[in-house]
Amino acid sequence: MKLKEMFEMQRGLDQHIEKQHGLENEDLFDRKILALLVELGELANETRCFKFWSLKPSSPEDVVLEEFVDGVHFMLSLGIECDFDRIAEITGRESDGLYVNEQFLAVYEAVHAFRGERSEENYKRMFGSYLLLASLLGFEDDEIKEAYIKKNEVNYKRQHDGY
Numbered sequence: 001m002k003l004k005e006m007f008e009m010q011r012g013l014d015q016h017i018e019k020q021h022g023l024e025n026e027d028l029f030d031r032k033i034l035a036l037l038v039e040l041g042e043l044a045n046e047t048r049c050f051k052f053w054s055l056k057p058s059s060p061e062d063v064v065l066e067e068f069v070d071g072v073h074f075m076l077s078l079g080i081e082c083d084f085d086r087i088a089e090i091t092g093r094e095s096d097g098l099y100v101n102e103q104f105l106a107v108y109e110a111v112h113a114f115r116g117e118r119s120e121e122n123y124k125r126m127f128g129s130y131l132l133l134a135s136l137l138g139f140e141d142d143e144i145k146e147a148y149i150k151k152n153e154v155n156y157k158r159q160h161d162g163y
Helices: 004-020 029-047 059-079 101-117 120-136 140-159
Strands: none
Touching: 004 059, 004 120, 004 140, 029 101, 059 120, 059 140, 101 120
């Protein structure tokens, strides 16, 4: 996935939020990590992939995609926070027959590894792992980017409306 335009959009949103909430001089890394983990949990909940006890199907694809994109916002924001926003592209690796449940766990592990060591390699691994999850969920880069752009506009509107 090509990231340049998305990093630029995220930087604008982050700066707006930080200025509006007086957070320009705050270290937000751990809060962004926690937010990402919460969003990942919300995504898993919408897919219902782990709910072996339930017959209820996954939420509609558009709902799942919107939850996925919420995680993309925090992935990008963490990249900006750590000066990795010069990375032009990240791709998910091949699935090797992984299941969605396994990939959710792999993403959680990658997030924790990145939190422990804020290296570019760990960042790429984390984001790539998340993009592999997107692939397993049936999402293509173009639709992720389009949904990101729409949600970015929603997030700006929420800030203007006192969210």
